[in-house]
Amino acid sequence: MKTCYIFGAAPTPEVSWIHVAPDEEDAVICADGGYQLARRAGIKPDWLVGDFDSNRETVDFDQVIRVKPEKDDTDIYLAVSHGRKLGYTRFVIYGALGGRFDHSIANVQMLKGMIKEGIQITLLDAQNEVTAMMDTSIEIPKSDFRYFSLFSLTEVCEGVTIKGGAYPLTDYTLTSDFPLGVSNEVAEEKAAVSVKKGILLVIRSKDAHPNEKSSI
Amino acid sequence: MKTCYIFGAAPTPEVSWIHVAPDEEDAVICADGGYQLARRAGIKPDWLVGDFDSNRETVDFDQVIRVKPEKDDTDIYLAVSHGRKLGYTRFVIYGALGGRFDHSIANVQMLKGMIKEGIQITLLDAQNEVTAMMDTSIEIPKSDFRYFSLFSLTEVCEGVTIKGGAYPLTDYTLTSDFPLGVSNEVAEEKAAVSVKKGILLVIRSKDAHPNEKSSI
Structure with a gap:
């Protein structure tokens, strides 16, 4: 599916985990200072979006379109809005986690x-894959993201079911004020997660050191 | 006010920003692997709490009470529960942000x-101070935490008012699905934030490099 890749400005000391090979139909947008991250990862962006308050380097290619920022919008939000105008409905964002927690x-x-x-x-980022799902089912394959965690972004998520996980759930009501869904693991080839009502935050993650058992 | 300090296991490469001098009436609890953080920060804990899956070092003092973890509770949650049993209602937690985003x-x-x-x-942590407020007012002094950001943790926060901030608000309804309250700054000696209904997440933060202007 055609994808819009966005690079943000969150600190990303190491970039070897970034594997982006955009197709013809994909787009790459840098949100302001995210240009440095894209460059370090060897990716040539199609667009630059932002107010450029944190991008002091000279931009060294031609296809730059600067977008005047709306007040109140963050640079990454502006980049997503620009991608939507280009027709994209699927986004993958690098440089959006870490550093200032308000940004995350x-x-x-x-x-x-x-x-x-x-x-x-x-x-x-290197340790985390964060997405949201609403009133739907997804499959989570076994991978080097060892853990998956589920959080309700609405006051409650109703009808949460986990199959094939180390901690299964059936038709459970998850609330947003108690972190019950942390550090599940895929027990079989893949796990299946579904939610009937509400918005679930799905975080797949791994420890910094793979042999270290998780603890929080 | 008497305070319970908790140390968690999130990666904290640098500890010079940790300044804890517990009074007689305070308590220090380590949540499992957080013991290493406390030790690196030169703090002697009163309690160790957790299932000790990530604390492989020999504990070198006597006042250890291991608490059998309840299923579904995280180590930090267990530490807070233990502090509540000791009578504390105010907690400051180190090692709770960074690394695995599901933990945060x-x-x-x-x-x-x-x-x-x-x-x-x-x-x-070194860049962030994160707390919640409900149906109340707080003051935010000017400090080296340059920014403050407000997020609704309930579906909406009603009657959000910011005085003395670079971006003032009056009786505003903040929602949890649009990040409006990011990167405000204290414009005068202090700012005042109040919320009439709902739970606000208040994040004070600073850039990693103080001379760098914020951008997200």
Whole structure:
């Protein structure tokens, strides 16, 4: 499915985990200072979006379109809005987690707002893959993201069912004020997660050191 | 006010920002692998709580009480529960942000649940101070935490008012699906934030490099 890749400005010391090979139909947008991240990852962006308050380097290619920022919108939000205008409904965002926690939370709230409008966004960093789902089912394959955790982004999520996980659930009501769904693992080839009503935050993650058992 | 300090196991490469000098009436609890963080910060804990799946070092002092973990509770949640049993209603938690994002989100959901029960929790790391407020007013002094950001943890927060901030608000309804309240700054000596109905997440933060202007 055609995808819009966005690069944000969150600190990303190491970039070897970034594997983006955009197709003809894909787009790459840098949100302001995210241009440095894209460049370090060897990716040539199609667009630059932002108010450029944190992008002080000279931009060294031609296809730059600067977008005048609306007041109140974050740079990543502006980048997603621009991608939507280009016709994209599926986004993968790098450089959106880590560093200032307000930025990370802003991006989670953006996921919640966008999924209501049919826009699927995934935030990726070296240890985490963060996305939202609403009134649907997904499969989670076994992978090097060892854990998956589910959180209700609405006051409650009704009819939460987990099959093929180490901790199965059936038709459970998950609330947003008690972290019950942390550190599940795929027990078989894949797990299946579904939610009947509400918006679930789905976080797949791994420990910094693969042999270390998780603990929080 | 007497305070319970908790140390969690999130990655904290640098500890010079941790300044804890517990009084007689305070308590220090390590949540499992958080013991290593406390030790690196030069703090002697009163209690160790957790299932000790990530604390492989030999504990080198006497006052250890191991608490059998309840299924479904995270180590930090167990530590807070233990502190509540000791009579504490105010908690400051180190090592609760960074690394695995599911851990960070679990801690934010814990803040939301706890503030409903009158328990005030603050999560601290080098760049961020994260807390929740409900149906109340707070003052935010000018400090090296340059920014403050507000997010609704309930579907909406009603009657949100910001005075003395670069972006003032009056009786505003903030929703949890659009990140409007990001990167405000204290414009005068202090700012005042109040919310009439709902639970606000308040994040004070600073950039990794103080001279860098914020951008997201």
